[in-house]
Amino acid sequence: MTLNTPIATPGDSGETPAVAGDTLSRMTALLLLLAVPPIMWIGQTLLLRAAGFPARRRIGAHDLPEHLRVANRMVTQGAIVAALVVYPLLRGESPAAYYLRLLPPGRPVWAAWHGLAVALLFLAMIHLAWNIAGCVQFSVRQRRARIVRRLITTPFSALLGAGVEELLFRGVLLAGLLESFPRPAAVAVGAGCFAGAHYVREVKRYWTLPGHLMLGLCLCLAFVWTGSLWLPIGIHAGGILAILAARPFVRYAGPAWVTGASIFPFAGVVGIAALAILTASLRPWYGVGG
């Protein structure tokens, strides 16, 4: 059973690409995305200079004063929003019309709930297994008021985080790549860019990259199979929701190669395998010829 219409690509004979565009604009999406890190770096450098700090080679502001961190974050968000707005305009479409086409109303919306449920199911199952094995420890790790505040805001954070990332990486980048490359190549590049983007800023650990690659692959295939953003948004939001909601109660005792780390439980061997199985389990529902 196939629940949605898969997105068409240049390699699919007899099908019209779901997102049309002329040849010149075919690499626009990739170029726009690649422009974000330099903008972030220039923004950071200008902010550092203005505040009397030396410029840095890497993008990273975790050790800077709060006002600089906020300003830095605003530069990043501004660059992302600009990419989201500019891309449809360059194609001669209004942003609303472009993104609404990737978010069709009616039955396809259920795919978001389906993706969310699948993500919650898999995360609950692997945490259940880790709980039995003693790889995670559960306790109340924050003050009650903070936990309540966090639990209230988590659904909004999950929706916002998943929404923005899916619009950018699937709605702009992957949709653009699918117009220029065969589907496997577009998915591979899309997943690679998604994973790489999580390491543009200075981060604590880099060994989580394979987990991000697998997640990117899962979300890219979810988009390709359904032709809409609902399923990837649901999976992505479900993951963020579960991880953020569990954070005040979970300590990952490891080993790290099994459980991943902190906010990356999908980065260990178990998490990567779970993501692969999750992706495979979606194929009969949404994949071509399912």
Place this chain on the structure above:
Amino acid sequence: MNAPLRRQVETPASARVGVLADPRGPDADAFRAKLGSAAKEAQWFAPRDADDLAREVDSGALQDLYFKDLRSLLDGVLEGVYNLRRWRAQGVRIEFLQPPESAADERRAAALDAILSGLSEAAREWHQVRRRRRATAGVLLGIVAVLAAAAVTLIPLAMR
């Protein structure tokens, strides 16, 4: 305190101080008073970030550690986060905001006794709490998994 955990060595001027407490928590002022001038250079770790504190100590970045009481140290020991043997070898000094009573008399045996009995009691309580938490987490995760599995099965029917 002169507990066995504390080695009587000179603290170099560059030694760094770590505090396991919330800097905005109820004990923060008492810690600052105890630390005195060292409070400015102290690195604070919320109790949930015990792993980070251990990492800093293991790397040699921290030399003097301040805990609220014996229990707050033992929590980390029993969870396998702190390696006291290694810390002793590194010459790490440990101080408590509320030292065990019997350690105040300077007698090593009494202090050791206090630590061991504290360890025993903490271990017993810790294992009880851990079993309870594991069971609670298992039940809650099971409920989430069952509900999610139901949704995964039923939602595709609504999409037909």
